[in-house]
Amino acid sequence: MPPETPPDRLRPLRVGVGGPVGSGKTALVAALCRMLAERLHIGVVTNDIYTTEDADFLRSQGVLDDNRIRAVQTGCCPHTAIRDDISENLEAVEELETRLAPLDLVLLESGGDNLTATFSQGLVDRQIFVLDVSGGDKVPRKGGPSVTSADLLVINKIDLAPMVGADLEVMRRDSVARRGDRAMIFSSLRKTDGAGEIAEWILSEVAQWAKPSSVRG
């Protein structure tokens, strides 16, 4: 058997990346790996339908060896696999953590799903929800558990906002109304440093996670 879950904080920070199909989850994971690879030891679990194209995509973005990626099949139930029955994902995460120890960060990309899909607390420590402007600027107002409860809301593809008639200010205002002071970042991952702010957020979460509990604040 793999070892029982190590005591809190001895294991890496597990960050879930969720969001609707096409919002840019895989691109975000690739960008984060590229930007953080020199500073953190990273493993990735992906729940999307995983083909050699996906693997090639992550590989072509550099920095992530095949053996650092685990694909999990969800049996057409992406939300079940991250929320109701997390066992296959937990197994994949723990296998990576055991095999690649010590890791600092495990990114867990969900399969594309709807606004109600959230990660279980039993699976991840932080969650990022990725929306894109082409879904319409009303999405943050609609709320849903993912928008309201994610630790970080990323609104992606802002370069498309003028073309799709999305008002970023409306999205910011609605997001604050739904989420209070939880973090929200506008991004455009097509730019080379488009994920810079998100990477900074991750680094600060990892630093906070790794602190001894006596000084955790």
Added chain:
Amino acid sequence: MGSMNLLLLADGRFPAGGHAHSGGMETAVATGGVSDLASLHAFLIGRLATAGLAAAGLAAAACTTKHPWDALDAESDARIPSPALREVSRRQGRLLLRAARALWPGSVLDDLGAACGGTPAGARPSVHLVGPHHPVAMGAAAAAAGLEPLDAARAAVFNAVTGPASAAVRLLGLDPLAVHRLLAEMAPDMDDSAHCAAAGSGGPLDALPCPGSILLDLYAQRHALAEGRLFAS
């Protein structure tokens, strides 16, 4: 209390990864073997009589807690010729054991966990291959939950039939009412299989049923290499 625990253990929502497995259905659909209710029925009858009966026999035997875990492990290996299915069985067994230990902690499941901590003889040392086979974990979980060998056999049979049926609903968009009616029609046969499997649970392990299925074995090998698959098996 016993029968409530059986419902919990057999429930498709039991958090042990069952939703991600199609029991060969994804490949059966991909190769055209299953395309409608009639062919689904034929598939399920065959699966019940082969993989379902074999799993039920092992689960019932494990539930007696009279047989050594390593003997049950070897008997399971011998009944699963497909290496892909052996790996899937151990993975599902590992996940089931984890979940069952959370629900019904105690010496039965601790013993099983300790017994299958090592690498089985001849296997390459990989965490993937460690863990009890799924039917053995099922039987042990049933015992830990205060259930009888017949209950363990029922859970195994139920799992072997309803898993692929549910996968067929998702893959083919079949009417869930029609599929469930089919399951209800099969219920007496499922009960018979469970009784048949449980009858030998206390006897010698070599006498447990070992029905084979050529296509399920081959589907599993094919699925393990398939591109863009939706299910883990």
Added chain:
Amino acid sequence: MRSRSRIAASWSNGRTRLDCIRSCAPIHLRDTPDGVYLVGGAAGPLGGDDLLLEIEVESGATLVVRSAAASLALPGTGGASTVVINTRVAAGACLYWLPEPLIACLGCNHRILIRAVVEAGATVVWRDELILGRRGEMPGGVSNRIDVTLAGRPLIRNELRVGPGAPGWDGPAVAGKAAAIGSLIVISPELAHEPAPPVRLGPTAGILPLQGPAALATAAAADGRELRAVLETAQHLLAG
């Protein structure tokens, strides 16, 4: 009809010697340079037959068993027919079981039980072929169970059942639309050094490496010829 037949081979003076070759009708055994042949003395097995064949191969010896022609499992007045084959293969011995197929005729009710006790370091090539009915005929009931223990550990236990009384056998989980099914088990010390890889031999045929120095080739084929071709390919890949 009850019958007890036996073949025992050992190694002496630099060659394999048949210590015992005892035929009991309807099984007729004939020693030839090409191996021991099962010669069809009667159209059998018939319903009611209860046939036992014992095979022992001592260390160093090589025994090849073949048959001259396909055998027919036929219905009879005496109920089910049963063939039991008990075999023991010692370390360093080789057993090749390569008979012609069994044809499951309409109305038959036939059971085959194969028990092989194999010591570590032995070589076994065991082929089973079953033709599902004569031309245009539905097969009767056949169950073929093989139990092999290798070095005291169960290696494979596999029972294939076809015909009426075998639910779902011709469905998409078991044998599909096949007209011939079969398997080839290879146990070889060489597979301990270099385990067999899983190989696909066609849409419904493949090699499955077992837990140990052994592999099972399994196939559901359109006819006996296709089945033989697949199993011969498997034999070539696994046993040279």
